[in-house]
Ligand SMILES: Nc1ncnc2c1ncn2[C@@H]1O[C@H](COP(=O)(O)OP(=O)(O)OP(=O)(O)O)[C@@H](O)[C@H]1O
């Protein structure tokens with residue numbers, strides 16, 4: 001068999017289009033770098049993990065991407081449901097708010113930042129539906145029950161408010177609240193941080209199942225490489241505000257190239 | 272016979288930053304091809320780079336030098352240069368990989384873990400689970416374990432779950448890294464059968480197999496990787 005028998009095909013016509021495109025995203029806090037010169041594209045159905053030590057700029061980047069924090073410079077574009085690539089920071093405030101409510105979800109590390117703690121679990125989920133125009137009380141309630149069930153919260157807890165929930169339940173409720181509007185892109189900042197290991201495992205399994213069933217695109221910030229391994233297709237490694245290494249998650253973890261990534265990987269037992 | 276895998280001049284060196292940046296050359300100028308319906312075994316002593324070659328083909332290790340061409344339907348993809356999502360697509364549809372160790376996923380039962388790759392290829396859940404039962408039965412995994420996550424299984428049980436998971440789907444290319452390492456003779460024989468069945472279906476297989484008996488039964492060719500030894 002001759003090597004020359006095979007020649008590589010280059011163009012791949014079936015490639016779909018990116019959902020999010022990040023070009024030179026930079027955020028300074030005064031003189032201090034939050035994140036600098038970040039470039040990547042996210043495709044539909046992809047799960048991207050952002051890893052790195054504390055203070056490396058993960059949350060800053062996530063907030064810039066999700067329009068929660070205006071970057072100092074750089075361009076972030078999102079493909080809307082009509083297929084047009086839109087510069088997020090050139091949209092009107094109303095347009096951006098609509099994105100946050102419908103197309104996107106944001107799962108915070110602290111559920112209390114993502115939930116309304118003083119209203120019932122059912123209302124926490126129903127509220128998001130009302131924000132996108134649902135009006136029929138019975139439908140809203142049944143959709144809420146359905147979603148609580150999907151995140152393994154028993155129906156009889158629907159009228160309790162989240163203050164009565166455990167950390168793991170609150171986090172699951174926050175996920176239901178975010179997913180009820182069928183978002184296309186979900187941002188997550190350390191969604192399993194601060195939870196017990198067994199509670200974490202259950203939550204991760206739930207997220208993994210939902211992401212694959214719903215075909216979600218996700219950008220997840222985590223300092224836990226095992227979380228990145230379990231959930232993500234691709235990983236960005238950040239250090240001091242810069243993306244220092246990217247690639248398939250298992251490639252970054254099993255064959256890390258940069259000194260810092262090698263250190264990260266070696267400092268845990270088996271990511 | 273159609274070529275499915277073709278490596279030319281592949282080289283791999285690990286750079287160990289945590290050990291003063293020393294360089295560990297593993298292989299260089301690796302060139303060989305595997306055709307459909309063929310089972311090629313990589314031979315060579317421990318540490319000679321057999322697993323590294325398989326992992327580069329799967330895109331698990333980066334390939335810094337040379338080309339790794341994979342036939343994917345009508346297309347030919349160079350894994351050494353392919354975008355991550357293209358590699359993911361290859362892994363879903365084209366290249367299967369059976370490693371020695373199972374990576375258990377918390378809370379996912381063995382049966383589901385085995386069925387997953389087939390479901391990912393678009394087969395119905397019911398059909399995939401049925402095929403998973405057949406394979407687990409053939410591999411003598413006790414039925415009482417099927418609904419349990421394999422994290423607590425014995426090494427041999429985990430490996431058999433892993434083999435079932437690797438063989439269930441329809442991959443035109445299959446990479447096998449010591450699939451029989453901790454199996455008894457009876458289960459090794461099952462693996463040999465599974466490989467024979469894949470061969471008949473035209474699957475191109477590239478494997479590492481220390482067990483001589485099994486190797487003699489399934490290998491069409493043995494490639495000694497020491498010939499690709501990198502200059503230190
Ligand atoms: N509002 C702010 N004002 C000034 N500096 C900030 C602000 N927010 C973050 N920083 C700084 O920017 C850098 C990046 O912070 P960021 O919160 O993005 O890190 P992180 O990677 O999310 O860390 P962690 O893992 O601890 O959450 C840090 O040096 C941090 O001190």
Ligand SMILES: Nc1ncnc2c1ncn2[C@@H]1O[C@H](COP(=O)(O)OP(=O)(O)OP(=O)(O)O)[C@@H](O)[C@H]1O
Nearest residue numbers: 254255285295297316317318319320321322323324
């Ligand atoms: N991720 C890695 N980082 C650094 N060095 C590595 C890595 N993977 C493999 N190596 C080194 O590369 C060399 C080849 O390893 P490899 O696992 O490919 O050998 P092998 O032929 O499969 O051996 P065995 O028969 O023992 O499985 C070894 O020296 C090994 O330590």
Ligand SMILES: [Mg+2]
Nearest residue numbers: 058059060189
């Ligand atoms: Mg943070």
Ligand SMILES: [Mg+2]
Nearest residue numbers: 321322323479
């Ligand atoms: Mg090996």
